[in-house]
Amino acid sequence: MxxxxxxxxxxxxxxxxxxxxxxxxxxxxxxxxxxxxxxxxxxxxxxxxxxxxxxxxxxxxxxxxxxxxxxxxxxxxxxxxxxxxxxxxxxxxxxxxxxxxxxxxxxxxxxxxxxxxxxxxxxxxxxxxxxxxxxxxxxxxxxxxxxxxxxxxxxxxxxxxxxxxxxxxxxxxxxxxxxxxxxxxxxxxxxxxxxxxxxxxxxxxxxxxxxxxxxxxxxxxxxxxxxxxxxxxxxxxxxxxxxxxxxxxxxxxxxxxxxxxxxxxxxxxxxxxxxxxxxxxxxxxxxxxxxxxxxxxxxxxxxxxxxxxxxxxxxSNQIIGKAIPAKAVAAEANVINEKGILKVAPFVPEGLKEVNDANALQAGKMIARIECLSCHTLNERGLRPMPQMVKRLEFKKEVEKAKEVEEIEAFLDGLGGYPYMPPFMGTPAEKMALATYLDSLAIIK
Ligand code: HEC
Missing domain, CATH: 1.20.1630 (Formate dehydrogenase/DMSO reductase fold)
Structure with missing residues (x-):
């Protein structure tokens, strides 16, 4: 990457x-x-x-x-x-x-x-x-x-x-x-x-x-x-x-x-x-x-x-999804889930490698750029714009405010279940950061 x-x-x-x-x-x-x-x-x-x-x-x-x-x-x-x-x-x-x-x-x-x-x-x-x-x-x-x-x-x-x-x-x-x-x-x-x-x-x-x-x-x-x-x-x-x-x-x-x-x-x-x-x-x-x-x-x-x-x-997001033993290439899910995508991806700025309360939103955006940008724009217009995609999730209409981030995290857990999306990879803290960021997109008009 x-x-x-x-x-x-x-x-x-x-x-x-x-x-x-x-x-x-x-x-x-x-x-x-x-x-x-x-x-x-x-x-x-x-x-x-x-x-x-x-x-x-x-x-x-x-x-x-x-x-x-x-x-x-x-x-x-x-x-x-x-x-x-x-x-x-x-x-x-x-x-x-x-x-x-x-x-x-x-x-x-x-x-x-x-x-x-x-x-x-x-x-x-x-x-x-x-x-x-x-x-x-x-x-x-x-x-x-x-x-x-x-x-x-x-x-x-x-x-x-x-x-x-x-x-x-x-x-x-x-x-x-x-x-x-x-x-x-x-x-x-x-x-x-x-x-x-x-x-x-x-x-x-x-x-x-x-x-x-x-x-x-x-x-x-x-x-x-x-x-x-x-x-x-x-x-x-x-x-x-x-x-x-x-x-x-x-x-x-x-x-x-x-x-x-x-x-x-x-x-x-x-x-x-x-x-x-x-x-x-x-x-x-x-x-x-x-x-x-x-x-x-x-x-x-x-x-x-x-x-x-x-x-x-x-x-599509450049993560190796399946091992090719004949080429001595290993799949990356385990190492990313264990160490975190922000640590494994080599071009992450110093301050974002570790998620904390202060940088959650920015770290979440960085993760979206690494894992989602190949198929979604992060602004309102263009190819499958992420704000629209998040709004589309049905629970947005029903779930109360305080539970939204939690619901998006659950959605991320099921991402690999879609036939066209790679699974989310990263630590639980990173999942939370990404969910926080995605939630923020859906609020901004
Ligand atoms: C390989 C391409 C690809 C990647 C990478 C990808 N998506 Fe998607 N995503 C899609 C496609 C295709 C759709 C379906 C769009 C449609 O129905 O118009 C979609 C739909 C969605 C939806 C709407 C789901 C629904 O049920 O309607 C959300 C939310 C979403 N993506 C979030 C993400 C997030 C978050 C990431 C990064 C972690 C991501 N996507 C990465 C291709 C991708």
Whole structure:
């Protein structure tokens, strides 16, 4: 546990979610765009339609700028935000998957250099060589997805890893294949939307119509197959996330996913029927709709990982919940309950390490920051605001004033009984301090 990153009204997690959702737009574009390019380029050479190369030039430039400037920046943004939001979570991942990332970065270098080579050699080297460069990029880029999905899916469903500690047991877990195939099909829907946006800028009507029609087919296929694979993905989820979808995921997010898929299919059908009528603004709006859909899906994926940041291992608040004997990692509940969270957490100011009458409120706030902040803001607004949460507890209405703190302590005793919250950990004095602080939140308007 490290210094705390408190983001009032939002939480650090939401900052991370915003960056990560944005990152999917350039990253999934980069893994899919070149397949489309290679297809169009092959067609251009086989059918002797050199005018199609104008699309390739523009589409590759968009890929270069959007994916390899904004995509790279937001990718680093994810690392940066995750490192301050949940340093121990990132550390846990790195300790297991450093070679996974190292391998990914090898392919990432192929992508980053590949796009420049592809763009700047178009028309300057012979056709066969240029197509080969395209293929190398397409396969290299998709391989980064093949690797990162292993690490991402591990966080939600670690497979046999908690028993064996084995790299591949965690990597090829029960949701790996369904998630990889789902992203692989959906990415074609994403690149199709970009292709149509680029086609709106092309004057030659034959090229414009051809690209828009082709992209609309890729788009419809990608979204429909992706939606079917999403259902398979849901089937492969372990029991707890499955349960949490029904308890936690708000209707708006579920509706968001379905509406996004529906709107996009209608848009692609329309584009396929009237390819010349699509203008740039609606084409950009389609990409905004995709952003909304990704936001809904990613938020749900994040919610159902609760109470863990790495399932069956580390809680969202960075406390190690379950021992991993194969990795010689011990669970921390016993030591925290015995010594106190304020003593175990290394960045607690001197005056707060021991709870006494004078510092109870402040010590309570410190404990809330350590144990609750990853999922609740402590002010009135934002993500599951703690004052509202405490008020919501039914006993607030019935219990007399003098008994409130006691009742909150009883609630803290039962915290681990919620399927989405880690248990409270700390000494009885710390529990009392936290309860005092929580009670004070509910009074302040
Ligand atoms: C892993 C995430 C997570 C952590 C950590 C967490 N909570 Fe929660 N908490 C939730 C979720 C999710 C809900 C349900 C919110 C909802 O229903 O909208 C919730 C609900 C609550 C509620 C309302 C309970 C009810 O029955 O309606 C209270 C009170 C609460 N949390 C207090 C705490 C306290 C105190 C801590 C720290 C000791 C804490 N939470 C830590 C995720 C978390």
């Amino acid at each position: 490290y210094p705390i990153w408190e983001v009032p009204n939002l939480t650090a997690g939401i900052i991370l979610a915003l960056i990560a959702t944005f990152h999917i737009l350039p990253s999934h574009f980069s893994t899919s765009a070149m397949w489309f390019n290679v297809y169009v380029e092959t067609k251009a050479y086989r059918e002797n339609r050199p005018e199609l190369l104008e699309f390739i030039k523009r589409y590759s430039l968009l890929l270069l700028v959007f994916s390899y400037v904004l995509g790279s920046l937001s990718g680093i943004g994810i690392w940066y935000a995750a490192t301050v939001a949940n340093p121990r979570g990132i550390s846990g991942l790195i300790h297991n998957y450093v070679w996974g990332w190292a391998t990914e970065w090898v392919f990432f270098i192929i992508e980053v250099t590949g796009i420049f080579i592809y763009y700047y050699t178009l028309g300057k080297v012979d056709k066969k060589t240029h197509l080969k460069i395209g293929w190398i990029f397409a396969i290299g880029s998709w391989t980064t997805m093949v690797i990162i999905v292993g690490i991402l899916s591990f966080m939600l469903s670690p497979g046999k890893w908690p028993e064996t500690g084995n790299f591949f047991d965690g990597f090829f877990n029960q949701t790996y294949w369904s998630q990889l195939l789902m992203r692989t099909t959906l990415m074609f829907g994403i690149s199709a939307a970009y292709a149509i946006a680029v086609a709106t800028r092309i004057k030659n009507e034959d090229v414009k119509a051809f690209i828009t029609k082709t992209a609309s087919k890729w788009g419809i296929a990608g979204i429909i197959l992706g939606s079917i694979l999403l259902l398979w993905y849901l089937k492969t989820l372990p029991a707890r996330p499955h349960e949490l979808i029904s308890i936690l995921a708000p209707k708006t997010l579920k509706t968001g996913m379905i509406v996004t898929a529906g709107l996009l299919i209608l848009y692609f059908i329309y584009a396929g029927m009237k390819p010349l009528s699509i203008r740039l603004i609606p084409a950009i709006l389609a990409i905004v709709v995709i952003f909304g859909g990704i936001w809904s899906t990613e938020r749900i994926r994040e919610m159902i990982r609760k109470p863990y940041v790495i399932s069956q291992y580390m809680y």
